Amino acid sequence: MHKKICMLGGFAVGKTSLVRRFVTNLFSEEYHTSIGVTVEKKILSVAGENVTLMLWDLYGDDEFQRIRESYLRGSSGYILVVDGTRKETLATALGLQRTVEGLLGSIPFALIVNKSDVRDVWEIDDAALSALRQQGWTIFFGSAKTGEAVESLFSTLAHRLLNQAM
C-alpha cells in the first residue's frame, strides 16, 4: 500500500528536518531552504501491513501561503509543521489547513509544534492549541533535532490513513 503525504508549514519551520530525521535518522543545523518539492520514501508497518509513505516535502511559503494545488492533489493526508519559537508560523499553518481542506476536502492530518528542544525562546504554549485540540486536531510537540515525537507523528497519521481506507 502506498500513500502520499505532504509536509506543509511556513519557511524554516523544520519540514525537511523532520522528514530527514524520520527517513534517515539524521539532523543538521544548517539551513538550506527547499525549492519546489522533494519526495522521500519510508516504509512503515501498520497493523502487520507494510505501508509505503511517499513524503512530499514542500517548500515553505509564508507570504502568500500559495501552496501549489498540483502538489497537494492525490494526498492521502498531510502534516502541518509549526515552529514553536515563532508564533506567526502557527497562523501560517492554520491558513494552510484551510486551503488544503478547501482543495482536497477533509482528509487526515496532524500538526506538530517543532523545535521543542529550545524551550527558552518558546512562543507557542499548550493553551494556544487547546481550542484546536477541542476540534479534534491531533497535535504533537516534538523536535527534529532530538527526534522527539517524530516516529509517533508519522505512525499516528499512517494509522489514521489506513483506518480511513478500511
Place this chain on the structure above:
Amino acid sequence: MVEPSSKNMPNLTTDMSEDLSELRNLLLAPEQTQLDRLQERLDDPVLRTHEVSRLLPGALTLQKDDPVLTAVLTPHVEQAFFTSLRRSPQAIVDAIAPIMGPAIRQAIRQALQSLTQSLNQTIEHSFSLKGFRWRIEAWTTGRPFAETVLLHTLRYRVEQAFLIHRDTGLLLQHVATETAIVRDQEMVSGMLTAIRNFVHDSFGGQRERDLSSFQVGEFTVWIQQGTNAILAVVIRGTAPETFHDVLQDTLDRIHLTQADALVSFNGDASSFASTQPNLEACLQSQYEAPAQKPSPVLVAIGLLLLLGLLLWGWGSYRDGQRWDTLVDRLKSEPGLVLTTAQDHGGRYDLAGLRDPLATDPTSLIAASGLQADRIHSTWSPYYAMDPQFILSRARALLQPPDTVTLILEGEILVASGTAQEDWAHEARRMAPFVPGVLRYEDKKVQTVSMAHLIESIEHVTIQFASNSSAIDPVEAGKIPALISVLRDLDNLAARSHQQVTVECRGSVDAAGSELTNRILRKTRAQAVCSALGESGVGSATTLTTESASIRRPENQATTRSVGFAVTVHPSGSAKAGHP
C-alpha cells in the same frame, strides 16, 4: 314383503358402500392411475435417473451465472482433471500441444534474435581498433565486453518504464531492462511527478506546455501524459520521434483496460500487475547501422556459402574435365564402342558395346577419378573385328603351342610352325568358329608326333675326343636343339598323361682296356646328361645314364660318343623297356 326395509337394512348398507366405492372408482379412476404412475416414477431409481439426466443440462444452463454452482463443481472438475491427467497424460499433451507449440517457438525465436544481435555486435567489433579500446574499457569498468559493445553501438535503448498515478504521483507499475541501473523507482516516480507539477505550475496550465521530456546525463526521460496516469520512460541514447506514438498507444490501452482501477486507486498498486506486458513492450532498443552493414553472422554464412559454391564449382569443373577425359579414353579403347555418354549435372550415363577381351571399362572409370557411384554404365557384349582382337580370340580358343605362330592376313588366319598332329587337327576344326576369321590356313604347320620326336632324339650323337669325357664346343652346339626337342616331347607326353625316360648311353672305341672303357662310357653319359638337365627339359621327363647292367659290347657302337634311348610310358606305371 311387509318389512322390506327392515329386512333389507344390512343389505342396504353393504350395497351403499359398494356403490360408493364404485362411484369413487368411476369418479377418481383416472386420478388413481395417475397417482399410481407418479408413485412408480418416484420409487423407481432408474426412471428418476433418466428424468434427471434429461433435466440436468437445462438446469445447469439456468444456473450458469450462479457462483454457488461454480464453487460446488470446481473441486470435482479439478479432481476429475487431475485424475484424467494422471491416467492419460498423452491426451492432455495432444490437446495443449497446438497452443504450447507456437508459444514455445515464439519464445525461442526471441531468445535467438537477441542472441544473434549481441553476437553480431561482438563479432563485428572484436578485431577492430575501436574494439580494442572498448575491450580495455570493459576491463576497467568490469562490464562484460558484449555489454560495452552494445552500449557504444546503441542508438537508443529504453531502459525503464514507469506507470505513475497522475494525482498521487504513486508508482503503479515499473519495468526495467536487465542491465538498467534501478535506484528507488517509487521515489523516482514521486519526483518525476513533482517535477512535472512544478513545470506545469511554473509555465502555465496548458497541457501542451507540460513537461514531456528532459535530459539527465546520458539519459533522456520521456513523459507521456494521460488523464489518470503518466507513462515515463528512461531512454539511453536518442529515440526516434515515432516512439512517442508507441508510448501514447500503450498509455491509451492501459487507460482502457484499467479505467476503474485508475479512478478508484487508493494506494494499492497490485491490480496494475497486468500492465507489465504493455510496459515491457516499450523497452525497445536499436543499435548502430544494422541496415547498412549486413549481420556478420550472415556475412560469415554468406562467405561459407560462397566458398562452398567455389568448391562445388571447381569440383564440378574438375569433374567435367575428368568426364571428358574418360569419354575420350573409352572411345579410343579398342574393343569398346561407346554409344551413349551423357552428363546429367554430376550424374553420368554410359552405354556401349564391349568385347569380352577388351579392357574392363570399370577399371577405366575407377582410374578416371570420378566417383564410381555417380556413373551408371551398361555394356553389351560384342565381338570386335580389329585384327588384334581376332587374333587374341583365336589364340584363346585354339590355344596353340609355343611352336606355332598365328597371324592374320585380312580375314584369313594363318598358322605356321610345328605342332602336334592332334592340335593341328583340332585347330583346323575350330578355327572357322573364331569370330572374325573367315578362313584358316595351316599349310606352314609341320605336324609332329611323339614318334617323330623320339626318332629325332635318338638320331643325335654327341662325339667325344679320344680318351675324353668333356663335351667339346662343336658338339655342345647340338645341345640346345636337343633340349628344345626334348621339351616338345615332354610337352606332348604331359598332355597325353605319359612320362618320358631319356637314357644317355656312352660309347667308346675299341682302344683301351675294358675297365677304362667302362669308366669312360659312364662319365661321357653323365656329362651329356647333366648338360641336358642343367636348364631343365620338363617335368614329365627323366634323364638317366645307362643302367648298371652293362649292355653287351656286340650291340654297341664302337664310336667315341653318347647316344640316346627314349622310352615313353603312362604316368605312374613302371618304365616300359625300349621296344
